[in-house]
Amino acid sequence: VILVDGAATPLVPADDRGLAYGDGVFETMSAVDGRVPLLERHLRRMAEGAGRLGIAMPDAALWRADLARALPAQGRAVAKLVLTRGSGARGYLPTVDAAPRRIVAVDRWADRPASWWSDGIALRVCATRVGVNPALAGLKHLNRLEQVLARAEWSDASAVEGLMLDMEDRVVGGTMSNVFAVVEGALCTPPVDRAGVAGIARALIIEALGARERALTLADLSAAGELFVTNALIGAWPVATLEARRFDARAAVRAAQTAVRAAGLP
């Protein structure tokens, strides 16, 4: 099911600035029985992102009405919200009168092996780097070519997620997830003020477990006692292996899973 500005259509005008420039933000969320856990947080993050880009955020009631129409009443589903600056004239300058466009797409839930939550996943290190730019850091914006290129580095089952470093050799996170590490006994996660996405599950876990933001290198991760990745679709997955390194500890990720499950995530 796809709604564009509230209308049931799978089509978007070709002059949309989201398509032309990636000029917009999005949210990907898990839904259960017609409800989206943490929807308030998702809408707040979208509003903050839209504010930083200078895009007017549609009223939350519009998003909620779209979701009520598009979500199945029963079972799990994936809901995606996209907000673009709308149709625009040629050129980068945002037109003053552009009406932002909202797109709500609901897909069926893709089942994943239960072992990814219990035993963990294989994490590989991607060659594709993330450019550093504070102006865009933290935002879940539509400029995601770096993640596409990183995820295209493998297509077999050798890894579930890929780790990305920035151009300064700092850990940013997974292609589609944030990363947490237990370093010197303390749970930490990279800051998102120079690159990366300020994940909703990440924020929840920082609050629930008192995790700290700390710049991390690949060496820090290899030396860590425990590693896990998070996002709002999957909750938290232990990292069983990072390339050749194995991780056996699971105490921190169990606490993280308890926290996100209490909020309704998988």
Next chain:
Amino acid sequence: VILVDGAATPLVPADDRGLAYGDGVFETMSAVDGRVPLLERHLRRMAEGAGRLGIAMPDAALWRADLARALPAQGRAVAKLVLTRGSGARGYLPTVDAAPRRIVAVDRWADRPASWWSDGIALRVCATRVGVNPALAGLKHLNRLEQVLARAEWSDASAVEGLMLDMEDRVVGGTMSNVFAVVEGALCTPPVDRAGVAGIARALIIEALGARERALTLADLSAAGELFVTNALIGAWPVATLEARRFDARAAVRAAQTAVRAAGLP
């Protein structure tokens, strides 16, 4: 006039990966009397960009046929070609069977003051930086939020173009143009292997005038004897002022204008 995969429609499927992730490349070109100067070069650059992103480049004959249908027979127009990875399932991993999508949009030519070619333009320095990433550098890809934010820094007539620096304080170019400078008597332009777009007019001028690639700082530009900006739509504009600095020399830009006009650009 808009053609999507050869069909006269202004609509694109909402699951297009160009919209979802900026997963694609584009070309913006000036057309005269139904013909596009330097079309060979544009199609070659698009093919190279598509190749780097792993997107299959449609046959040049398809683009040419679209342009033949969309372009007016008389007068100047702006033609834009967009190539996306096509419709995709959820997630960053490119689907193997995705058919790339081509969009051809033709707009009317926007007249600009003749003085921008003769006397020059005001160039301002943008606060928004360009992230450094060799994986994307040089490409005219659809991730253009940095340029959008830079161009949104002003909307009055105080400047025509904005200069962007990368995160390492090097000059990248204008928001929509490449920049050339006469430094120590030699014409040079920043390399595009860490950030920036490998412009078609830029390449032509490098070849015609023997310009060299050289890393440039803002101080280099202020100390330069002459400055100009280029793209395939406008050809070459002298820079009359860079913030408070005035430039009076025009010899290099006149040579550049002669070269691009010989190729059919304005």
